[in-house]
Amino acid sequence: MAGNGGELRQRNTADKGNAKAVTTTDEGRKSDKLLDEHHGYEFGGPLGVTAMMIGFPILMYYLWICLWFYDGKLVTPSSVDDIVPFLQRMWTHVREDAYPNAYAWKVYTGLIIYQLFLAWVMPGYQQEGLPVPSLGYKTLMYNCNALWSVYATMLTAAALHYYHIFRLTEIINNYGHLMSVAMIYGFAVSFGVYFITVATGNQMRMSGSFIYDVFMGACLNPRIGPVDLKMWAEVRIPWVIVFFLAVSGGCHQYEQYGYVTPNMAFMILATWLYLNACGKGEECIPQTWDMYHEKWGFMVIFWNFAGVPFTYVYSVVYMASHHPDKYHFSTPTYVLLFTVLLTAYYIWDTSMSQKSRFKMQTQGITTFRKTFPQLPGGTLKNPKYIQTAHGNRLLISGWWQYSRKPNYVADWVMSFCWGVIIGKATAIPYFYSIFFITVLIHRCGRDFERCSVKYGKDWERYCEVVKYKFIPGIY
Template sequence: MSAVSTAVNNGGELRQRKTIPEVTTTNEGRKADKLLDTHDTYEFGGPWGVTAMMVFFPMLMYYLWICLWFYDGQIVYPTSVDGIQPFLQQMWAHVRDDASPNLYAWKVYTGLIISQLAFAYVMPGYMQEGLPVPSLGYKTLIYNCNALLSVYSTIALAAMLHYYEIFRLTEIIDNYGHLMTVAMIYGFGVSFGTYFWTVARGEQMRMSGNFIYDVWMGAALNPRIGPVDLKMWAEVRIPWVIVFFLAVSGSCKQYETYGYVTPNMAFMVLATWFYLNACCKGEECIPQTWDMWGFMVIFWNFAGVPFTYVYSVVYMASHEPSEYRFSTPAYIALYMTLITAYYVWDTAMSQKSRFKMQTQGNFKYRWTFPQLPWGTIKNPEYIQTAHGNRLLVSGWWRYSRKPNYVADWVQSFTWGLVVGTASPIPYFYSVFFITVLVHRCGRDFERCGKKYGKDWDRYCEIVKYKFIPGVY
């Protein structure tokens, strides 16, 4: 690489380099990595906390869906002590009758799993080297990035099946509850199955000794089926494909019902396509960003993301367009906010991931649509740590430690804003998401403090704001 880079060494001064030298983990860094790969404290409230979340969150998913579909999108609750039992019986009746794991849901969801695994296994793709894995002796793994071809093949296949009335896309949203239950079953099954399989093979990592907590956090680090990396496969091929098709299904239902698609529903098709396409076109960046693979991630990818992020679609598919119609200026503002937030999110993710590839010496420009301006920093500034890694302080990352989180949250907020004040439930995504992001930042910053020590303090002096520049 010929770019001249400005580096901040671990003495603190700036110096010029004619290349970005490749990362070499120091002995000090190896010691820090070993400590980080050892369980030393409970997170998420420990065993009781994760047990509560594993039980409570599926119940919450059912409750919010019932409120959306059967109670005009409003929060319902018993108004007296005597009303609690009838209320719970009514809730259960909806789950039993309208969210049973019926044959349609099993066929559709299992078909998605099988087709996406098959596409991931056989489709040609872009071969990307991942980050060095400390638990594998700093070996790097190769990832076949074929999500782009796989997903658009899926879209083309679905369009053909819909056109010839073999598989009607409209039916997806009509079977939302049934599909959600099957997704939950898959989420629990894959989580516990992966845990037992990993332990049986003696490949478990960071075990605490508490069974339920270890299932939540995960025992596996890099699970694979042949050439298919399950973490990367589950990150894109399941949640975002479902999210997109739910939006498409809602559009089809509107068109068949009213003869047109509202700007609100079209907004959700665009927004979900933005996210799905971004994950596919930049799939080579994903191995730069993750860690363990347990219930927390598996259930969220299989059930949580696809069936809680698009509550606005569920609401619009079951209500008259007159209940959430906006003025033309409001539509323009909504679309522009989404596009701006997407641009910042896309380029921030690209800048960080490509910088990591540059430091590994394996960055190659991959042209996939759309490649946005400022997605790659030509002359990055960074802090050279005693660990051996480098901390980026250029581009969006000069102004905030998590600029991608800020833009990502703004996108999530627009997904609720698209229905205005018609229902509070579509805002669940953004409320839940900001809670997750704040907690995740605390975890990330704590780990970075342990990993980089005084270099992390120096980084925080340069990049002062955690989220919003000038605010927080």
């Protein structure tokens, strides 16, 4: 296998219906071992991650206060003498309007418990993950039952709302309170998992800096019974909350005005597409770097428990607290926005499917799960790839022949649409797309550097074939 490094091949990876699984070479194991060790700090080291752990919650409170109480304007002190009174006003909003009250604890904790219960008992599709270098190339099995869990959650919420047991409208009205509880969960789970991991001796790739290791994580694949907590938290918590915040915003509009605006309907559709995609394609997640390499630390935990659900839907927060006249568009504009959203979603969905199913093919998996909606182009036939000396194959077919990260491009376009849907009313809903592109660029840097170490000259060959990092013909 090592002698075939850099060779460009085109063939049916199924080999007449019986896939030939790829194995890691001795050379590949050496590079994997190097990557599975701590080498220097990221994110500015201990000081940088400490600043993020403190600064991001403060930023979340500030942007929410500006949206809900100051008409979406980025308020600042009017003078040096106003700094202290300004900070006092901000603190008053947090203390009174974002206090972690009983309602927020009940709702958020109820969601956590219910999602864990569903993940434990619901039937699911059994998917084998990629070989994990940190576990001696052992493969883990995943019970992919997110789709059943999502629709069970939707039916449960609809019934509770209909019978006035739990009104969905109240979710958006308690946004600040729920956000505070989510932050507490994010910190508590991050530190709790770190201490449990160290106490049981299961830590890996440690730096020696306490706060940095809490941020990056100490464990790789924590599990409770059949539930892989990292995959569970990535799908069942953030996107469920995001979707129900949008639904709550729609219910709020309907009760207030008697109708739901196209803008809010856009966000309900957009968040459902994302949530449903995570459920219907859950078997693709074990094939990602997040699962087989990224540790479960504050960076991932806080973002899943609090960051994603309470920063990605600022447009919903604005619409729920402002009259529709402030963000009304013409019919052609709505048609354009919905068309761009659905087009970007198609590219994102199929590109993710192409890459993940290609990886499955290299494992010998040729029969794929059928869930709604299965979009044409999600599985490549006779894909082209570069065989590496490591043993892995680098896909250069489908969307992946035009860009090294076509899924990132489409994902970002969708995030930008989530801001555009309120037009020029306020800049705050564009935070998602601005923050997201920063994260994607940083993540690409980490990923490309890792691939350079892992594949060496084969990565150089790949970059010659797929020249563009993001947008074909531009960058």
